[in-house]
Amino acid sequence: MSATSLPTGYTAAPVLPEILPTPKERGRVMGFVNRHPTIVIGGALVAIMVLIAILAPFLFTQDPTALAPAKRTRPPSDLYWFGTDMLGRDVYSRVLYGARVSLTVGFSVAFCAGIIGTTIGLIAGFTRGIDAIVMRVMDGLMSIPQILLAIALMALTRASVQNVIIAISITESPRVCRLVRGVVLSLREQPYVEAAIASGTRVPVIIWRHILPNTLAPLMVQATFICASAMITEATLSFIGAGTPPIIPSWGNIMAEGRALWQVKPYIVFFPAIFLSITVLAVNLLGDGLRDALDPRLAKRL
Template identity: 70%
Template sequence: MSAAHPLGGDAPPGLAVAPPLPDLYPRRQAYGRIRRVWRRHPTIVIGGAILLVVALMAVLAPYLGTVDPTAISTSRRTRVPSGQYWFGTDMLGRDIYSRVVYGARVSLLVGFAVALFASVAGLVVGLVSGMVRWADGIIMRIVDGLMSIPPILLAIALMALTRGSVGNVILAITVAEIPRVARLVRGVVLSLREQPYVEAAVTTGTRMPMIIWRHILPNTLAPMTVQATYICASAMIAESILSFIGAGVPPATPSWGNIMAEGRALWQVKFYIILFPAIFLSLTVLAVNLVGDGLRDALDPRMAKDV
């Protein structure tokens, strides 16, 4: 009896066709890749997983059993956590669970927006300062003056000149964080422009914009990316501080800083009003810092464990 041909029909006489083997290699390869990433960079995996959960919580807030976070009900003031009110209620009867879930949107928006804008602006300032010698002294003196002021105090001063809103909070914290990125990029550029391949490009007549694009910019992205994660975490804390002291987003906007600010008068007897937003803020900042530490180890060849 002749063997069946895999495309249909019988095989020609004298030709044996082996049955198809199960396709197990791709799944093993994918599993091995995940295990390898976990073994080499566990902090990135853990921090990224926490960030993903918080981001999904912010995006899917209306579908997570929440109610209107701004709805006031004097008949249910300061209720303790229960099956009906998971995180309790505040002194205005607003559901703390709903306010905490929606508050994730403000913190993530401020953190990622500040990290993006401060990184881009600091990258431009650092590149100009590092490559243009005559402008270096002027720019660095301005940066030194800004860095002499604590970032949170500078943000408070800037917020005092404007009205409270999420956009103004992002702008104030971004201005306070730009000097950190600019000084980091400038230091990297000063070391790169003395490298032989950069000097060779200058000798051959390559224009400065092309040198920056091909040789300088790619080598600044790794340290700048790591710095951006720390700026993101710092921005979340700064936003909470500004909201806590009444200089951040409007009090009606649910944010973790506003929730803690509203509960500070009752924290000795109703500590849960501050406890839950503080836990979520701490976990989110911890996750961002874990991702930053993991990226530093992954992008720095000197920190690599496997060659």
Template identity: 75%
Template sequence: MTVSTTRTVTLPPGLVIAPQLPDLLRPVKIRRGVLGFLRGHPTVAIGSALLLCLVLVAIFAPYLGTVDPTALAPAKRTRAPSADFWFGTDMLGRDIYSRVLYGTRVSLTVGLSVAVLASLAGLAVGLVSGFVRWADGILMRFIDGLMSIPPILLAVALMALTRGSVGNVILAITVAEIPRVTRLVRGVVLSLREQPYVDAATASGTRTPMIIMRHILPNTLAPMLVQATYICASAMIVESILSFIGAGTPPTIPSWGNIMAEGRALWQVKPFIVFFPAAFLSVTVLAVNLLGDGLRDALDPRMAKSL
């Protein structure tokens, strides 16, 4: 014998049960840590993987079958790539494989250092210029003057006043890249300072430095982080250009620009001297740009594909 548990509800006259509404919103996907973030943004994953490999190459260069990158061997000059010399040798008999791997240290050091220093300096100037109205005219006229000079020419001019070294290259490129960050941060701050929560903080008597640190600064970090990746890539290219024309790192320090400059005279007969450092430079810049594009898509809510 089966007992039915279904109850019949009797409604008062004039009342009916409304039908169930369809789901209008897509189900929310819960992100599961770093791996979930990388799965949702493959561009970030690819760029990060390439950049991590290059960082490991730079750190462990002495343990990757390299020799002294400055050791001269005139009897072995311009050797083609082989089992003994994987990337061949240059005009002075130096191992190109070792020089390219050690040159990774120079390029990554310059790129990351310039990105950090230019971002911090540009952030400070952009915050003050964008929020303090009376300082905006003074600071931005100086920034406009720097932006009127092409970055590569400004870096060459600054290097002409100093001696060639990695530190001076970082300083010269940083000065040339600060205006880009300053312009970006200033534009973000100009839109943020008109928000109601900033007006409320000002009306409640909050001091300007506290408003900048608590309400303005956190909202500028995401676009500045994306801009820092592009500055890193640009700094590595500028460093290679400076070294290529003889205005960057000294010849005693192996860098991709130096290697390409020394091999340009033999490009038609020994193209491998230029090819390998150029390939490493292209892959490094590609990795940084992929990381920047992925972070832009991930941090911009308008470009997010899912919640």
């Protein structure tokens, strides 16, 4: 457009040079990785562990329970990647199969404790009378060290993976219950819940429609922490011989058996310990990342 076409008395503003380059459209995937690195790292590690557990038979493993007394306590080599234990079993195969037990226990406990804790927490948060009693019981459960309670519960039953899951779920559910009750107590004061009551919505519908969806975010975060904690508890129980039966290879069992030879053959303890540490770290990273992603206020404060 030429200057002559402008109305008299006006001059065109100078065209500004483009100082700021137009922001490059960043890929959605890369954007997510940059914003939540812990979710990505933790999630990837957890995914790898899950794959290892599922694909254990195809990852060059042998029968993890096959005894070979002639080949016992071999150091790591081409043939036995993580060495063999004092009964000649392949530690590599045992560690990979052990991932199945640990992950099963971790995820099942997170799920069971989540369901039990949420149910009790919802009921307690919404009914004053039950609340007082239930929360005192929960306080009592929480005052006993978790591992002691789990040992006591295991002493009542036969050792099996299923019983380990039940025992750890019982010890973990008070934490979920506290959390859910707290969220319910704050949510039931929300005007939208009061408005729902005033417009004649029944209590079960209010819980299902207005309360439960808003507890899911903190619940998911708590579930990941419980998953990690349950895996450690399972290993501890197995280590002291109160958990998974010795015939099933679990990381705790492998370490318990390798304990006697710890000073001369450290690799028997070392490899399951590394796997346990990485898995717990991964799940915790995932939980931390989820917490930051789901609760922007908390993320800013930290």
